[in-house]
Amino acid sequence: xxxxxxxxxxKSAVMFTFDVDGDTTWENGNRGLPNGxxxxxxxxxxxxxxxxCVDRILDxxxxxxxxxxxxxxxxxxxxYPEVIKxxxxxxxxxxxxxxxxxxxxxxTVEEQIEIIEKTQKIFKELIGHEVTxxxxxxxxxxxxxxxxxxxxxxxxxxxxxxxxxxxRTIIDGEETDFIEIPTKWEVDDYVAMAYNMYxxxxxxxxxxxxxxxxxxxxxxxxxxxxxxxLCISFMSHPQVIGSPGRIKILDHxxxxxxxxxxxxxxxxxxxxDWYRANHLKGGEVDVHxxxxxxxxxxxxxxx
Numbered sequence: 001x002x003x004x005x006x007x008x009x010x011k012s013a014v015m016f017t018f019d020v021d022g023d024t025t026w027e028n029g030n031r032g033l034p035n036g037x038x039x040x041x042x043x044x045x046x047x048x049x050x051x052x053c054v055d056r057i058l059d060x061x062x063x064x065x066x067x068x069x070x071x072x073x074x075x076x077x078x079x080y081p082e083v084i085k086x087x088x089x090x091x092x093x094x095x096x097x098x099x100x101x102x103x104x105x106x107x108t109v110e111e112q113i114e115i116i117e118k119t120q121k122i123f124k125e126l127i128g129h130e131v132t133x134x135x136x137x138x139x140x141x142x143x144x145x146x147x148x149x150x151x152x153x154x155x156x157x158x159x160x161x162x163x164x165x166x167x168r169t170i171i172d173g174e175e176t177d178f179i180e181i182p183t184k185w186e187v188d189d190y191v192a193m194a195y196n197m198y199x200x201x202x203x204x205x206x207x208x209x210x211x212x213x214x215x216x217x218x219x220x221x222x223x224x225x226x227x228x229x230l231c232i233s234f235m236s237h238p239q240v241i242g243s244p245g246r247i248k249i250l251d252h253x254x255x256x257x258x259x260x261x262x263x264x265x266x267x268x269x270x271x272x273d274w275y276r277a278n279h280l281k282g283g284e285v286d287v288h289x290x291x292x293x294x295x296x297x298x299x300x301x302x303x
Contacts, residue, residue: 004165004229005278010264012221013231013271014257015181016068017095017158018238019135019190020059022076023047045195046239050080051244058090060247064254069158071097071269073133074119083124088127093267095133095155096120104141112148120152133268135159147171148176156182156272164230166275175281179272183233187221189214189240189249216248219256226263231271256284271293 008012020276023046026039033039061068070087072094077084090095098104099115107115120130134149136159146169149157153215156179163182182276185191192209218234225232227236234253266274 004231006223006229006264007274008264009262011260011262012226012229013264013266014225015158015231015233015266015268015271016061016066016236016254017135017183017233017268018054018068018070018088018236018241019097020050020054020070020072020076020080021046021101021137022050022073022079023099024073024075025138028101046165049237049239050076050083050094051240051246053238054083054087055238056242056244056247056248057238058086060250061092062090064258066254066258066265067091067093067267069093069095071095071133071135071158072123073097073137074099074115074122075101077119077122077126084126092128093133093269094123094131095135095158095268096123096131097135098137098180101137103138104136104145108143109142109144109148112142113146116148116152132156133158133272145178146178150271155179155276156181156268158233158235158268161185164225164232165226166231166271166279168276168281172271179275181231181233181271182264183235184221187218187232188235189246190235190237192217193240194237203258211246211249216253218249218253221252221265222257226260 024041026042026046070092072084084094096116096119099119102115104112104115124130130153132153132155134154134157136145136157139160146157150169150171155177158181160180160182161184166179166181169178169180170176171178192214193211195207221253222232236250240246257265
């Protein structure tokens with residue numbers, strides 16, 4: 001599709017991602033309710049993710065030898081430092097997810113800069129380096145956000161919804177090397193399976209969808225993306241996908257994806273770096289690079 005090329009002749013790309021929100025989203029939601037600061041039960045739902053579910057997910061990823069990307073708010077990193085260290089030590093990528101899961105769309109430029117830099121400092125102290133991937137909390141960002149990220153050394157985002165392929169983000173009217181790897185609501189576990197009490201959101205939705213149906217949806221999306229040579233970014237949350245029953249959805253998904261030899265399973269950074277290096281501005285394939293790589297393999301007797 002439109003010249004998309006993947007490493008070693010792979011047909012499609014898959015990215016497994018997990019948003020380690022912890023209790024930040026529940027804490028934010030409680031603030032808008034009378035006496036919300038006293039609501040302990042709702043926060044405990046989010047705390048269940050880092051407390052119990054992350055390790056279950058890490059074990060499952062290790063079973064299938066898959067490296068994933070975990071997007072972490074700075075506040076979650078401060079509250080659960082050992083969990084974040086375990087994720088990094090297992091070879092998975094850590095990505096930026098705001099500080100307290102703020103809606104960037106409602107923040108000033110100065111506030112966004114403070115959030116970005118504050119969380120980068122936390123990561124540097126915790127895992128030894130700043131991160132280069134970003135996912136906007138709560139699904140939207142300000143028009144200035146990509147430029148602010150790009151100026152601060154970020155290489156990619158996985159925040160938008162408008163494509164099923166990576167692309168170069170347009171900043172100030174120009175295509176840039178800041179890559180977007182879109183995801184979709186239909187491969188977001190939270191939309192289908194998170195119980196939300198305060199209030200029911202979205203209104204009218206069944207509170208928790210049938211696990212079998214959700215798994216079928218996810219598998220069908222993977223098969224469609226693979227058929228057309230695209231890139232799918234599964235967006236999960238430990239408190240949701242990591243429960244004892246729902247972890248089987250992840251297990252079956254990993255089993256299906258990894259049984260295909262022609263699927264490239266990669267982290268956000270790996271996908272963004274590959275796309276940047278092999279696809280020119282305008283989405284064109286770098287034909288000279290492809291030709292040179294093929295020639296190098298031939299000369300080395302590896303074709």
